[in-house]
Each structure stands twice: as C-alpha cells, then as structure tokens.
Amino acid sequence: MANEKPVYRRVLLKISGEALAGDQHSGLDFEMIGQVCDVVKECLELGVQVGLVVGGGNFWRGVKDGGGRMERTRADHMGMLATVMNCLAVADVCEQKGIPVRVQTAIEMRSIAEPYIRSRAIRHLEKGRVVIFGCGTGNPYFSTDTAAVLRAAEISADVILLAKNVDGVYSADPVKDPSAVKYDSITYDEVLSRHLMVMDSTATSLSMDNHIPVLLFALKDPRNILRALCGENVGTIVRE
Numbered sequence: 001m002a003n004e005k006p007v008y009r010r011v012l013l014k015i016s017g018e019a020l021a022g023d024q025h026s027g028l029d030f031e032m033i034g035q036v037c038d039v040v041k042e043c044l045e046l047g048v049q050v051g052l053v054v055g056g057g058n059f060w061r062g063v064k065d066g067g068g069r070m071e072r073t074r075a076d077h078m079g080m081l082a083t084v085m086n087c088l089a090v091a092d093v094c095e096q097k098g099i100p101v102r103v104q105t106a107i108e109m110r111s112i113a114e115p116y117i118r119s120r121a122i123r124h125l126e127k128g129r130v131v132i133f134g135c136g137t138g139n140p141y142f143s144t145d146t147a148a149v150l151r152a153a154e155i156s157a158d159v160i161l162l163a164k165n166v167d168g169v170y171s172a173d174p175v176k177d178p179s180a181v182k183y184d185s186i187t188y189d190e191v192l193s194r195h196l197m198v199m200d201s202t203a204t205s206l207s208m209d210n211h212i213p214v215l216l217f218a219l220k221d222p223r224n225i226l227r228a229l230c231g232e233n234v235g236t237i238v239r240e
Contacts, residue, residue, distance in 0.1 A: 004046075004226075004230040005046075005230065006043070006046045006047070006048045006229045006230055006231075007229070007230060007231040008048060008158040008159050008229055009047075009048065009049065009158055010048070010049040010050075010051070010125060010155065010156065010157050010158055011043075011048060011049070011050055011051070011157055011158060011159055011160075011161055011229065012051045012052075012053065012148055012151055012152035012155065012157040012159075012160050012161070013040070013050060013051070013052050013053070013161045013163065013225065014052075014053045014054075014055075014144070014145065014148035014160060014161065014162050014163065015036065015052065015053075015054050015055065015163045015219060016054075016055040016057060016144075016163070016164055016165065016219075017054065017055035017056045017057035017058035017059065017082065017083070017086055018055070018057045018058055018165055019032070019163055019164065019165055019219040020032060020033055020036075020054065020058055020086055020089070020090070021058035025058070026058050026059070027058060027059075028058065028086070028089050030089075030093065032222075033089060033090055033093045034093055034097075035222040036090070036163075036219070036222045036225070037090065037093045037094050037097050037099060038097065038222070039222045039223060039225045039226055040052070040094070040099060040130060040225070041097055041098075041099050042226055043225065043226065043229060044099065044128060044130070046229070048229060049125040049126070049128070050125075050130050050131075051121070051125060051130075051131050051132075051133065051151060051152070051155055051157060052090065052130060052131065052132045052133065053132075053133045053136075053144055053147050053148040053151055054083055054086040054087055054090060054132065054134070054144070055083060055086070055144040055145075056079045056080070056081075056082030056083040056085070056086060056144065057082075058082075058086070059082035059085060059086075060075075060078050060079050060081075060082040061079060062075040062076040062077075062078065062079035062140070063075070063076075065078075066078070072140060072141070073140040073141075076139075076140035076141065077140065079136070080106070080107060080134075080135040080136050080138070081135075083134050083135055083136060083144060084103075084105060084109070084112065084113070084134045084135060086134075087103045087105070087113070087132045087133075087134040088103065088112070088113075090132055091103050091132055094130060099130055100127070100128060100129040100130070101129060101130045101131075101132060102114060102121075102124050102129055102130075102131050102132070103131075103132045103134055104116040104117070104120070104121055104131060104132070104133055104134070105133075105134040105135045105138075106133070106134065106135035106136060106137055106138030106139075106147070107135045107138050113134060116133060116135075116138075118154050118155070121133075121151075121154075121155060122155055125155065133147065133151050137150055142202065143199070143200050143202070143203060145162070145199035145200055145203035146199075146200065146202045146203040146206060148160055148162070148203070149199070149203045149206040149207045149210070149212065149214075150206065152207075152212050153206070153210045153212060157212065158213075159212065159213050159214070159215055160207065160212055160213070160214045160215070161215050161217070161225060161228050161229075162198070162199065162214055162215065162216040162217070163217060163218070163219035163222075163224070163225065164216060164217075164218065164219065165218065165219070165220075166197075166216075166218060167182070167217060167218035167220075167234075167235055168182045168183065168184075168216060168217065168218075168235040168236035169182070169183050169186055169191070169196055169197075169198050169216055169235075169236035169238065170182050170183070170196075171183070171194075171196075173197070182236065183236050184233060184236060184237070185236065185237050185238075185239070186236060186237075186238055187238070187239065187240060188204055188205070188207065188208035188238055188239070188240065189208075191204050191238055192204055192205065192208075198214065198216055198236075198238055199214070204238075207238070208240070211240065213237055213238065213239040214237070214238040214239075215228050215234075215235055215236070215237045215238075216235050216236050216237075216238065217234045217235025217236075218235065
C-alpha cells in the first residue's frame, strides 16, 4: 500500500458502534479500535484529512432499546450520549498512537469536548488533526448515518466512507437470502426505491441532494479504509 496514492483529499469516515464492539457486539473492543486508529494514522501520513462520526449502538440504540417503553426523544438523547463515550475512547486511543485529535459534540458539554463549530472543525482538519464528531446531529429522530452525511456536506468531504458489519450493498439481506447479489456500484435512486439497507432514507436522500458519494464496506478488516481511500474496489459505491 505504501506506493498507493489516495484518490480523496478529505473524507468523512463513519463507524458504527457495533463495529467498535468487535465480536463481543456491545461495549468496546480496544484491539479493534487500535487497528482502526493505526489505519487512520496511515491516512494522515498520505496527506488525507479525516473526519470521524461514530455511532452508539454498542451501548444504546434509541428506537430499539427504548422502543415502546420510553419517549422517543429521551431514548435518542441517551443514544447521543452513547456516541460520546465512543468518541472519547477512540480519541484516547488516537492520542496513545500520537495522532492529533479533537472531539466536537453537537450538544454542548464543554468540560468533555469542544462544541461543534464548522469553521473550527475545518481548521483542525487543515492542521492535520482528526476531528471526531459526537452526539449525531444533536437532534432526535436523526440517525448517526444522517449525522455523517450532514458533517460530510458541512466540511466539504469528497466521500463518505461507511464502515459497517456488512461488506457492501446486496439485492437482499445476505444473511437471510443466500442468493443475494452484491453490487459494486449502485445509484441513490435505486437504493431508495428498492429500500436497500445502506443507510436510512433520510441519510440517503441527503447524500443524493448534496452529490456526496457513499462507499460502504466491511470494517472487519480495517485496512479496507486505506484500500477505499486509494480507489481500490472494496464494498459498494453509491452515487448518481
């Protein structure tokens, strides 16, 4: 990979909370986080600017965990706090590896992180710092995938790298349907009209309206992040 040239200059990497939990499915797998941070460091060394949005599903999923038993807004607020725990864990591992990093949250918690300010985030990126965005969009009813698209649009990212537990977009759920076909490339319209599980429809339409390509791949091998950056054929790209 050393001689590869990145095809993107500024990226927004979205990592699901479940991916940070590794095989244990909840909590934090620090070995996995360490591998991700190692790859992020290599991205920086290639001159790529990296913004990071993390989910919170390894601790709490608002709709699923609070469903029917809690008011939705409050359940979503708990989910936002879950993302902050992940942000702090990833930031700490980054710092241990000598990666300059800043955490910004959409809900102010000044003793823990900077409030999200677009111009400051861009300044950090330009100085070679990784910026980790917490609390999703800061609003209930919006997923962290939507937050990833929103932040990508705000910082003018060239691409959204969506690191999930699945290795691409399929015609059906590959776990339930062994005949499901994986796509190398697909349009936003197809994703929306066929209800394919890439991101939720809000996130998909937001990326479509703002012309930001989304590259979905499996985080199981964190080096896929680097391969995706260098234009290798990993996962599925969603674009116009």
